[in-house]
Structures are given as structure tokens and as C-alpha cells.
Amino acid sequence: xxxxxxxxxxxxxxxMEFMKWLIAKDTNSGDTLIVVKDYLDNKYVIMFDKSIFxxxxxxxxxxxxxxxxxxxxxxxxxxxxxxxxxxxDRDDQVVF
Ligand SMILES: [Zn+2]
Numbered sequence: 001x002x003x004x005x006x007x008x009x010x011x012x013x014x015x016m017e018f019m020k021w022l023i024a025k026d027t028n029s030g031d032t033l034i035v036v037k038d039y040l041d042n043k044y045v046i047m048f049d050k051s052i053f054x055x056x057x058x059x060x061x062x063x064x065x066x067x068x069x070x071x072x073x074x075x076x077x078x079x080x081x082x083x084x085x086x087x088x089d090r091d092d093q094v095v096f
Contacts, residue, residue, distance in 0.1 A: 018087075046058075066078070067081075
């Protein structure tokens, strides 16, 4: 058995985590790895990742999302941030 040090290491895990986050937001269960702290459309999103106990900043620049914490564009935080942005673009409202 091994322990994963970093759960959100691929875009797909971020997408799955976003689905959980959406459901948790509706049911208020709070049972998610990611807590969204701040979101500014087309600028950035700040989230807290409970799996690493760190704030994570994703920079939306020129339509590209970059995770400042992992310094990559294909970690789970970026996957999460892309879904978050699509969700807000569609709903045009921000509710935390
Ligand atoms: Zn990241």
C-alpha cells in the first residue's frame, strides 16, 4: 500500500474533484479537497488544497491557465480551475 502525497496531479483528477465540489456546494456537505477562496473572472482563482494544506493560485492568462503553486498547466488545480471558469461563464454568477 502506498500513500499518495499529492492527489490532484492530473487534469482529470481536478475535473473529478470539481464535480464533487459542485455537489458539495449544493448540499453544503463541505466534503471536498478543494476550497475556493477567491475568484476573479479571467484573472485568477485562489483555492485551498486540503491534500497538501496549501493555498493554490491559478493564473488565467490569455486563455491559458497556469498553476503558480505547481508551476505547470496540467495539474489537477488547473483542471479544477478550467471547470470552475466554464461553470461561471455559463451561469454568469458567483456563489460560494
Ligand atoms: Zn497545481
